[in-house]
Amino acid sequence: MIKNEVVNCILARRSTRKFTEQQIKEEQLETLLEAARWAPSGSNSQSWLFTAIQNKDILLKINELVREGFQHWIPDDDYPGKLGAKASSSREDYNFYYHAPTLIIATNRPNYENAMADCALALENIFLAAQSLGLGSCYINHLHWLRNDQELRNYLSELGIPKEHTICSSAAIGYIGKESNTPLRKDGTIHIIR
Numbered sequence: 001m002i003k004n005e006v007v008n009c010i011l012a013r014r015s016t017r018k019f020t021e022q023q024i025k026e027e028q029l030e031t032l033l034e035a036a037r038w039a040p041s042g043s044n045s046q047s048w049l050f051t052a053i054q055n056k057d058i059l060l061k062i063n064e065l066v067r068e069g070f071q072h073w074i075p076d077d078d079y080p081g082k083l084g085a086k087a088s089s090s091r092e093d094y095n096f097y098y099h100a101p102t103l104i105i106a107t108n109r110p111n112y113e114n115a116m117a118d119c120a121l122a123l124e125n126i127f128l129a130a131q132s133l134g135l136g137s138c139y140i141n142h143l144h145w146l147r148n149d150q151e152l153r154n155y156l157s158e159l160g161i162p163k164e165h166t167i168c169s170s171a172a173i174g175y176i177g178k179e180s181n182t183p184l185r186k187d188g189t190i191h192i193i194r
């Protein structure tokens with residue numbers, strides 16, 4: 001296998017779940033958002049919106065809305081991540097973005113079939129750019145699950161996230177507080193036909 005700077009960055013990236021309190025630098029945030037903008041998008045739609053939130057009080061308010069949202073949210077399947085997210089939301093120390101100092105929320109226009117794909121690619125750009133800058137990152141799904149929660153949407157709308165947009169995903173970003181273990185990769189997931 002060939003190793004170069006990009007490949008090494010891809011292999012070294014891990015999902016961070018413990019961040020320090022230190023905010024990332026403005027230039028770093030700009031770099032992450034620019035990396036997101038340069039992701040591929042279906043028919044070059046670029047219909048996404050990346051909203052970066054670095055205000056602790058606003059993040060905590062969103063955390064409370066997520067906590068409340070999960071109380072009356074009924075998962076539409078038994079995907080373990082969803083069930084775990086709902087169950088853990090009742091914990092006193094609950095924080096869905098792991099107290100990261102920066103949360104980037106990716107939303108997209110409604111009724112666009114590539115909405116999730118485009119935002120996921122943009123998020124991976126963010127994660128890899130973060131890794132290259134010595135920052136930690138983690139994909140956070142909770143706002144997607146609660147994308148139709150009225151209280152949450154009202155507040156996000158006040159922050160400038162259009163109500164008609166679908167919430168695709170979000171990225172927690174910050175300096176790494178604790179390195180994550182490396183989950184093993186499953187065998188049998190590659191198939192080459194020559």
Ligand SMILES: Cc1cc2nc3c(=O)[nH]c(=O)nc-3n(C[C@H](O)[C@H](O)[C@H](O)COP(=O)(O)O)c2cc1C
Nearest residue numbers: 013014015016017138139140141142180181182183
């Ligand atoms: C679609 C998607 C949703 C995810 N949602 C969450 C999440 O809500 N919270 C979380 O801690 N990690 C989340 N993750 C991160 C995965 O748990 C992680 O990528 C996986 O365990 C592999 O670990 P690694 O990223 O360190 O290689 C998500 C990843 C993806 C691709």
